[in-house]
Amino acid sequence: MKHALRRLRTAAVTLSALTLGLSLVSVPAAEAYSVQPLAPHSERAPESEQFSAEGVTTVGELRTVDSSLSYARDGRTQVIRHPGATYVKVHFSALRLADGEYVTVSSPDGSESYRYDRHLNRATGSDYTTDGRPGFWAMSVDGDTAVVTLHSRRASRGSAATIDRFWRGYDRAEISQHNIxxxxxxxxxxxxxxxxxxxxxxxxxxxxxxxxxxxxxxxxxxxxxxxxxxxxxxxxxxxxxxxxxxxxxxxxxxxxxxxxxxxxxxxxxxxxxxxxxxxxxxxxxxxxxxxxxxxxxxxxxxxxxxxxxxxxxxxxxxxxxxxxxxxxxxxxxxxxxxxxxxxxxxxxxxxxxxxxxxxxxxxxxxxxxxxxxxxxxxxxxxxxxxxxxxxxxxxxxxxxxxxxxxxxx
CATH class of the missing domain: 2.40.10.120 (Thrombin, subunit H)
Known part of the structure; x- marks a missing residue:
């Protein structure tokens, strides 16, 4: 397990050197980071969707991305990393899970982990937040990396979950820059x-x-x-x-x-x-x-x-x-x-x-x-x-x- 986590972190660092801002990579659940992953494009959301409230400290940026978890062996894990971010908060626009299947959103070291199934029941799964739009927000993960994993025994090519947005936390310098x-x-x-x-x-x-x-x-x-x-x-x-x-x-x-x-x-x-x-x-x-x-x-x-x-x-x-x-x-x-x-x-x-x-x-x-x-x-x-x-x-x-x-x- 420790060896797999080391490979996860190494690959995330390698990818961040090739991209600016977010790294979002799809890798095999059982063979994490054994091959060079791909990074789908992400961008800052429109200003109208960014957080702004008089008298409230702005501490994060909303970004958009088009990504999904699939049942294919090479599509069951997404690693969302924004170098230097103080937290990452992932939005699922859809979950297409069967009973017994679930997704987790975790920190690389496992110190934080949130579990979600098709029922989104806080009594049996993890807490979450909503914003009035389709889908739900997983609880934030401290640090600059969130590991999103599909847990299923099914073997097919279908899509199990769609990730369309995430918040990433500003560092101290950015907080000063974005606030009066x-x-x-x-x-x-x-x-x-x-x-x-x-x-x-x-x-x-x-x-x-x-x-x-x-x-x-x-x-x-x-x-x-x-x-x-x-x-x-x-x-x-x-x-x-x-x-x-x-x-x-x-x-x-x-x-x-x-x-x-x-x-x-x-x-x-x-x-x-x-x-x-x-x-x-x-x-x-x-x-x-x-x-x-x-x-x-x-x-x-x-x-x-x-x-x-x-x-x-x-x-x-x-x-x-x-x-x-x-x-x-x-x-x-x-x-x-x-x-x-x-x-x-x-x-x-x-x-x-x-x-x-x-x-x-x-x-x-x-x-x-x-x-x-x-x-x-x-x-x-x-x-x-x-x-x-x-x-x-x-x-x-x-x-x-x-x-x-x-x-x-």
């Missing part, structure tokens, strides 16, 4: 990987486990988190506000580095959005919330949950923010400028009707992050950057509007 930066890191960036605080701030570390990275419709990024003791999640309305966007999005829990400063996150646990329950009225400068649920809730219950403070906070209250700024592995903002220095505090508990303000560091992708006090209650929902007054919507006002939809204890 607002100055919301105030002075020196004091954020650190959450694991850096596992020993020194165990409560803050533990509460941050309920916070997830939100991949919106394949190409946008925010932060989201569990609220209350039932299947409920909160993020910003400006991140998404429709049922179709919820159904098209992924929530990635435990996406954080294993060692402090190690840049070594694992894939964590990914689930899809289920039901949109409520969005705030007014613009993104007001309460700016979206309340929804997820599929496969049992798989993420072990990460814990957060609870809203039901009364107004006060100026000077100590606070911290866990989140996925710039789409990166989860970091914590605990200190204003330097480690062990001044702690983050609420600068103005009544900045305006809807918001509190603070200079705790954030960046694009932190939208939707919880702002917690020293008692680990959520006092605000972060949604606006702009030093020295980064802003979060007042949690007690949000609670007043969603109290009947959550169990806040």
């Amino acid at each position: 930066s607002t100055q919301s890191v105030c002075s020196t960036d004091a954020r650190r990987d959450v694991v850096c605080y596992q020993s020194s701030h165990p409560s803050e570390y533990a509460r941050s486990r309920a916070v997830a990275r939100l991949l919106i419709s394949g190409g946008g990024m925010c932060t989201t988190w569990r609220v209350g003791s039932t299947n409920r999640m909160l993020t910003n309305k400006h991140c998404f506000s429709t049922q179709s966007a919820v159904s098209g999005s992924e929530m990635q829990f435990n996406y954080q580095c294993a060692t402090c400063g190690g840049n070594n996150p694992g894939p964590g646990t990914k689930v899809s959005g289920a039901t949109l329950y409520k969005v705030s009225s007014g613009g993104s400068g007001e309460l700016d919330y979206a309340l929804y649920s997820v599929n496969n809730f049992a798989s993420i219950q072990g990460y814990g949950t957060l609870f809203l403070r039901t009364t107004a906070t006060t100026t000077g209250t100590r606070m911290y923010i866990p989140g996925h700024g710039d789409g990166r592995p989860k970091r914590l903002s605990i200190f204003e400028d330097t480690q062990g220095g001044t702690r983050c505090t609420v600068k103005n508990a009544n900045y305006n009707t809807w918001n509190i303000s603070y200079s705790c560091d954030t960046s694009g992708g932190n939208s939707g992050s919880p702002v917690l006090d020293a008692n680990h209650r959520v006092i605000a929902l972060h949604h606006l950057g702009g030093c020295p007054s980064n802003q979060g919507a007042k949690a007690h006002l949000i609670y007043n509007q969603i109290a009947s939809l959550i169990v806040n204890s």
Whole structure:
């Protein structure tokens, strides 16, 4: 198995040297990469289909391709690789499988693997997302390569599945290139990987486990988190506000580095959005919330949950923010400028009707992050950057509007 995976990676690298951008190759399932594979053409999808939403960090590119898995011995595996991509998310426009047959979408090392049969049953197979068009999206695979494999005992030349599109994640330089930066890191960036605080701030570390990275419709990024003791999640309305966007999005829990400063996150646990329950009225400068649920809730219950403070906070209250700024592995903002220095505090508990303000560091992708006090209650929902007054919507006002939809204890 290890030898086959080495050959898979070697061939993918060889092919990428011959092509620019995507590599999509068809190879025999039992003899992977024993011969030079072919690379069907792919191209960037029209701009009208690319992700774009005001105030949301764009983290990926949609590409189109014409490819299929066949029952022929030399057509049962497709390797989709885009050098340098941070994730690959594959779309199947059609599955033509018999009972007992299935396809898998996996990382080359097998650390992530998602299984789909003709029934697309989340109870017996893997999670997936939809976009209102025919077919479905497999869950994203971290890294620049996704291996798509047909599992069948049938021997024929027919087509079993069609792949027509995929998202590929931008690297950090591309994220900076494709997004307008607002100055919301105030002075020196004091954020650190959450694991850096596992020993020194165990409560803050533990509460941050309920916070997830939100991949919106394949190409946008925010932060989201569990609220209350039932299947409920909160993020910003400006991140998404429709049922179709919820159904098209992924929530990635435990996406954080294993060692402090190690840049070594694992894939964590990914689930899809289920039901949109409520969005705030007014613009993104007001309460700016979206309340929804997820599929496969049992798989993420072990990460814990957060609870809203039901009364107004006060100026000077100590606070911290866990989140996925710039789409990166989860970091914590605990200190204003330097480690062990001044702690983050609420600068103005009544900045305006809807918001509190603070200079705790954030960046694009932190939208939707919880702002917690020293008692680990959520006092605000972060949604606006702009030093020295980064802003979060007042949690007690949000609670007043969603109290009947959550169990806040």
